[in-house]
Amino acid sequence: MSRTVVIRIGPAEQARRELRESLVAMLAGERVPRRREIWFPSLQHLASVLTERRLELLRLIHRRRPRSVAQLARLAKRGARAVEGDLRVLAEAGLVKVVATGTTKRPVAGYDRIRLAGNIPIARAAA
Structure with a gap:
């Protein structure tokens, strides 16, 4: 099954407004479809x-489903520290998880x- 994330660009207020609308609908007993969205401010x-x-x-x-960050670094032909830094950024954005498995960390x-x-938007809204 395909797992798609929708990336949207907009102000934080817009993301909060949509979240609030979904919560109100859920509390009213309405069925709200699950949305996999990640918002970026710009x-x-x-x-x-x-x-x-x-x-x-x-x-x-x-x-390739690497079993460790070190294996991912080898596959990417990059240093492990640089890959770890990039994985941290991707994880903070919600695009990957780094799962601890024993003594290693596996990117998922x-x-x-x-x-x-x-x-x-390319034009400012009228005041």
């Missing part, structure tokens, strides 16, 4: 998180597809 912030190198790590995690992709959604 296009610049999204670009700073989803760099080409980090996207490549996501692809390697999904395709939370999703197998990323979909971008939303609008990027």
Whole structure:
């Protein structure tokens, strides 16, 4: 089964408003579909998180299922510290998990597809 995360760009107020609307609907007994969304406050912030190198790590995690961060670093032909730093950024964004298994840490992709959604305003709203 495909696990898709939707990435949206918008102010934190918009994300909170949508969350609040979902909670009100749930409390009223309405069925609210489960949404896998990650919000970024700006296009610049999204670009700073989803760099080409980090996207490549996501692809390697999904395709090769490395058993450790060290193995992922070897697959990526990068240093372990650099890979650990990138995994930390991806984990903070909610795109991966790093699971402790004994003495090693195993990176796990939370999703197998990323979909971008939303609008990027190019004009300011009228006051």
